[in-house]
Amino acid sequence: DAGVIQSPRHEVTEMGQEVTLRCKPISGHDYLFWYRQTMMRGLELLIYFNNNVPIDDSGMPEDRFSAKMPNASFSTLKIQPSEPRDSAVYFCASNHGGNTGELFFGEGSRLTVL
Amino acid sequence: GENVEQHPSTLSVQEGDSAVIKCTYSDSASNYFPWYKQELGKRPQLIIDIRSNVGEKKDQRIAVTLNKTAKHFSLHITETQPEDSAVYFCAASKAAGNKLTFGGGTRVLVKP
Numbered sequence: 001d002a003g004v005i006q007s008p009r010h011e012v013t014e015m016g017q018e019v020t021l022r023c024k025p026i027s028g029h030d031y032l033f034w035y036r037q038t039m040m041r042g043l044e045l046l047i048y049f050n051n052n053v054p055i056d057d058s059g060m061p062e063d064r065f066s067a068k069m070p071n072a073s074f075s076t077l078k079i080q081p082s083e084p085r086d087s088a089v090y091f092c093a094s095n096h097g098g099n100t101g102e103l104f105f106g107e108g109s110r111l112t113v114l
Numbered sequence: 115g116e117n118v119e120q121h122p123s124t125l126s127v128q129e130g131d132s133a134v135i136k137c138t139y140s141d142s143a144s145n146y147f148p149w150y151k152q153e154l155g156k157r158p159q160l161i162i163d164i165r166s167n168v169g170e171k172k173d174q175r176i177a178v179t180l181n182k183t184a185k186h187f188s189l190h191i192t193e194t195q196p197e198d199s200a201v202y203f204c205a206a207s208k209a210a211g212n213k214l215t216f217g218g219g220t221r222v223l224v225k226p
Contacts, residue, residue, distance in 0.1 A: 033214075043158070043203060043216040056213060058115075091157065101146045101207060103214060105157040 004106035006092050012112045018080040021109045023092030024073055033103065034067055034077050035091040043091075049075065082113045116141040118206050120217030128225055133191040135220045137204035140185070144206040147180060147187045148214070152201045161202075162189070194224045 005024040013019055025032045033048040047057040052069045060067070064083070069075040079086055089110050093103040117140040127133050139147075148163035164171045164178045164187065171178050175194075180187040191198055204217040 042218045045213065045215070048213060101148060101163065101214070102160045103148075103150075103158075105159070107157050 004092055004094055004104055006090075006106035006109050008109055009107060010110045010112075012114065013082055014114050015083055016081045017113075018078065019082045019086075019111060019113075021077040021090050021092075021111070023075045023077070023106060025075070025092070025094030026104055027073070029094035029096055029104070030072075031095050032069060032075050033093040033095075034075070035093065035105075037089045037091060037108070038087075046077070046090075079111075082111075084113045087111055087113050116144060116206055116215040118204060118215050118217040120204050120220055122220060123218065124221045124223070126223045126225060127194050129194060129196060131194055133194055133198070133222055133224075135189045135202055135204065135222075136186060137188070137206075137217050138184075138186040139206040139215075141206070141208070142182075142185065143208050146207045147178070148205050149176075149178060149189050150203045150205065150216075152203065152219075154200070158203060191222075194222075196224050196226055198222060199224045 007022045030051050034046040036044045036046055046059045047067045048055055049069045065079055067077045089108045091105050091108045093105045095103050120137045145166035149161050150158040151161045152158040162173050162176050162178050164180050166182055175192050177190045201219045201221050203219050205214040207214045
C-alpha cells in the first residue's frame, strides 16, 4: 500500500477563498482522522470518522470548517472562507479500530492563507 | 476530556548521552500511550507504545515507562545519535475509538 495520500502538499491562497484538502486512507483502515499542526497549538485533532461516519468533530474550530467522507477511500476537509489564522499543516491519518492504535499519517498539506 | 502535558519543550544533549522526556495525563481511563517522532518537514511516525498492563517496554535504544498510579509516562533514549534529533510527541487514548490526545512536543537536538 502507498500509505495515506494527501493533496495538495502545498496550498497558498488569499483570505476569503475556499480551500479543499483531500485524503485517501490506507485500504482496509476503518478510522480516519484530520489533525492540524501549528507551532503555537501543536497537533490538534479536528475530526475523526469510523466507517465513513463522523464520530467526534469537537475539535473543528468553527463553522468555516467542514469535513466529509463519502466513501471508505476518500475524505475532504474544507475551509470556507479561509483566514490567515488557518495557516497550518493539516495531517490526515488512518488506522484499524481496536487495541493497536497506531496512526499512519499522510505527508500533510501545508496551507498558507495570505 | 483528556489532557496531556509534556516536558521539557526543548532538550539539547551531547551525542552518546541519554535523553528523557516526561508526560502526564489526566484521564485515568486512558490505557494506550504511544510516542511519535517527527523529523523536520516530515510526518509523525510511531516509534514505541505501551499499554496499561505493562510497566516498561524496550526497543533497542529506546524505552518507555508507565506509572498508572501517578498518571505519568516517560521516554528514554540511550546512546543518542544525531539522527535522533527530531520533535517527539507523547499521546494518550482509551481503546474505544482510538482518539489520541497529543502532548505539546519536545524538540530534541543531539549535538555531535
